[in-house]
Amino acid sequence: MGSSTSVAAGRRRHKARDRLLLRWHRWLGLLALVFLLLAALSGCLLTYKQALIRAIITPGITLPATYGVAQMAPQLEVIAGRIQGDSSGYLIKAPNSEEPYWTLTRDADRQVQLLAWDSLQPHQQNLWLLQALSFIRELHTELFAGVVGEAILLVSGLLGLFLALSGLVIWWATKRSFRWRWVLPRQFNRSYLMHYHRHSGALMLPILLVILLTGSIMLWQKLTQPLLTPPPPTQLPRAMASAASASAGEWLAFAQQQVPDGWPTYIRLPAPGVAAVTVRYRLPGEWHPNGRTSVKIDLPDGSLTLSARADEVDWPQRLINQNYPLHSGYGMHGGYKLVVLIGGITLFWLSLTGGWSFIRRHH
Template sequence: MPSSRSRRSQGASTLERWHLWCGLVVMVFLLLAAASGIILVYKKPLIHLVMVPQAELPADYDITQMAVQLDVIATRIAPAQRDLIKAPNPEEPYWTLTGIDKQQIQLLAIDTLEPYQHNLWLLDIFAFMRILHTELFTGVIGEGILLVSGVAGLFLCISGIILWWRTKRSFRWRWVFPRHISARYLMHYHRHSGALASIILVVILLTGSIMLWQKLVSPLLSPAPSTLLPNHLEQVIPSNSADAAPSQFLLAAHEFIPDGWPTYIRLPAVNAPDASIRFRLPNEWHPNGRTSVKINSANGDITLSARSDEVSPARRLVNQLYPLHSAYGMNAVYVFLVFLGGITLIWLSLTGGISYFKKRSTR
């Protein structure tokens, strides 16, 4: 009968095999997700530095000025080029317009409402990286691959910690930050770097996997509660709905969320009569907010979502998935940790993969 030590050794050997083959299967997909993700982490600062270095939100900029500018934008720019409008905010002091195809993005200066024309290649890079990061340029298939890869990545983190735990006493910082990289010690780098970054990697992989699960499989929670105010249009928009200006929809929505700052704005279209305005509440992590007001321009119905600061704890936790995964809206320390997590994931993929193929070539 095998001893307990023998059984532990066999169990570790089995876990090591599962860890190895799981890592090899998803290595390329995790590499692509990590490489694109680390570029997207600093998207806003890079845009500010490279494209709009002088942009700044005026101290007196308010909803009234925003409403006036929204009318000008709606008049100047075709609906297909402004399918989704993002209002200016202190972190992004410019209007952001996204076209129907999701690839066409324009940034408009607050003072002139003219498009920024310098270094537009940066927006193309970010658009490319976003699609690569979220769907691998294959739509639903890519999202499914990323979901499986994210779950596999969680298994790799947990199994890696279990395997490393036996040798935790040998931890040395030189394995994490080597002065000179040697092929002989690739697995040392792999084990100790993975152990050190395990917590932030679990957060990134878990939040990304849950968001994909919610999109592809089933939401974790029922739809967010909302309140319907039927035939309310005449009370908030003092004109015929067909003639209502975009500013009227924005100002009417702001009456219901007076302490919120507008983020995403969708104006009524031919086949979509709802005007939708999302708000970020004070001290909310989510950079785009999770509180919205919809106004149906055809019948006057107004739909109010529950305020994000008044929903259940479970709903609040789900609302934090995006900022925890992307680091958008978070402080500089957390942003850097997410960036470092992406770098580490690339490092783990390379050291693990190269070490395996190097061993195989020497047999």
């Protein structure tokens, strides 16, 4: 008799806990609903940003296998001559196999220009896409609200992690009722909204956790402080003679000597208030599409600073360095990029069905 009473009491406590968790899940989900919808939709559109640019703006353009720093250096000199005198600095991205064009981003207004890798003439076809992608990116990363928008997205990402884990706990009691028709319904029925919601979320939980966690970590590091302090850069004993009078091509060639196995990605040339040249590199086999290794040449003394190589840092720092490719799919295998897209669609679907179900329940 006592044993039966104890079991019954335990079941009541278990049901009360589940009801409380469900209540928190619903109300916190409602709080984050709009922001998760926006982040998921914009993220899906950005997943294939590079492919869209290649298909619509630079169709049929490929980078020759023989193209390298020897060809980049004189082209960089031409680009430097064009932007010289502009009061705003530029972030210059060198061509690579996935982006066979020079990319110039103006600091003042974030205006983007694509230059042909061979002639350095601006690509003029379908430039509306660049404006659309810039709009979507700003929505995805800061909700057009700067730091405030980033903070909202960080809170929404953390809430999304709670929703994903609490949703699994809630679903677990009904796991035996899992059917593929709840995940891929042949015919949509509003009566089954919660079935679609719970079973889709449970199935896609791993990739949802990766997307939400990596996005939250990147925002956290940007808004507060890095989870791990990166290794300090190394001041190399070698300096570049006459660095102040050197050309952009000579700066690039000298920087390349410090990372001979790297591919130049982002390049910062001297600008008003910035008396230095910085070249960022992607190392062989590195997931991050822009790399995490950089060389800085200070002007006018030519002193050289090399960041810790991405392939030589400790494993925790390497893991932190993979946040961006794991979150976006950039630089990753095409199969993983497809999984990221499906994860974004699922996050949008879960937000939509969860919000819709809540509204139907309370009206």
